Amino acid sequence: MPSVSPSSPSDGRSSSGGVQSLERAFGLLEQMADAGGEVGLSELSASTGLPLPTIHRLVRTLVACGYVRQQANRRYALGPRLIRLGESASRLLGAWARPCLVELVEKTGETANMALLDGDDVVYVAQVPSHHSVRMFTEVGRRVLPHATGVGKALLAGLPDQDVRALLSRTGMPAATGHTITDPEVFLGELRQVRERGFAMDDNEQELGVRCLAVRIPDSPTAAAISISGPAGRVSEAATERIVPVLREAARRLSRELTAAGATVG
Structure with missing residues (x-):
């Protein structure tokens, strides 16, 4: 800031x-x-x-x-008056990002999401569902704890370790499934891997049978990330190699459009 x-x-x-x-x-x-x-x-x-x-x-x-x-x-x-402003801004941001998410679905075949870090929570602000009959669905506006989600990991990877520790001490690390990381130090090690490889993964950690790949939107004025999610059988290792570059390019595109939108004011 x-x-x-x-x-x-x-x-x-x-x-x-x-x-x-x-x-x-x-x-x-x-x-x-x-x-x-x-x-x-x-x-x-x-x-x-x-x-x-x-x-x-x-x-x-x-x-x-x-x-x-x-x-x-x-x-x-x-x-409390900030809540109304934040909710309206989140809805507008989700609507603005929707064309990019539609393109993500077309290129990857899986459900595309956009989420923000709001306080200690991750809040989903936009989603475009997959065309598959078996697909993932998350309600826009849903709030989840970040430690068990791909978007949450992508967002927390942009914070210093001490800030992540403080957040985890406030929220706790409840297990959503048997695969959820519940140890803060193990989780910090996971975030180091996210930074090194440039994307985050939720591998059956929020919901059994579901895998999510996520990247942070660089240079966003508020911490934001996009992701795709689908059945673990479809979001395989081979699919991950194909999908991650598409996600990164979408994040760069959104970053450029955010920058351009900001530059038009003045």
């Missing part, structure tokens, strides 16, 4: 030509999200370099708007 600049031009504009107070407010929301959703004012001041009076003024405005709420312990947490 870009740092929140403590400098303050006299006309209220930032060095990028935007409105500095807005940049700072959104920067604080991102800092709170990075801290797990709850933080103190002094922590925000230390992490941003902004003086406490400025932090207090911005946070007070965010509280009044419902985007931040004050806890009983006087710390601040992300507010």
Whole structure:
């Protein structure tokens, strides 16, 4: 996340030509999200370099708007009004990515998914089902713990090990099947393999008989991944060698389109 600049031009504009107070407010929301959703004012001041009076003024405005709420312990947490914005943005992102997922289904023959890391959960924001009579199906909007899914592994592989350990300590590692990894150190070893080979696999770990291949979308403004899932008999080792390059190219395409969409604003 870009740092929140403590400098303050006299006309209220930032060095990028935007409105500095807005940049700072959104920067604080991102800092709170990075801290797990709850933080103190002094922590925000230390992490941003902004003086406490400025932090207090911005946070007070965010509280009044419902985007931040004050806890009983006087710390601040992300507010409920952000939920509506996040849900709408997720739906739009899923609709925008759908043509790419349709192409993935045509090229691989298997169900294609897109998912985001939202707090400690993976949330599915789009899916295009396979044309096979036997196929995988996941409801859009479904939330799952990341440790037992291909998309979850792909997303967590982009985080430092200490952040992954903290997440796993909050969520636990319940076994969905007898193949689910339930040991944090074994899981961190799995993430190292994901980084080395460039894709993640859920091999009967979320549901018996199902195999999922996933890759993270590079340079996405929010952590996102795409995947294909199908019966383990069809998503074989030979099929994996064919499918992974298709997944990687789709992820690169989505990354380029996200970058282009961002560049049109300004």
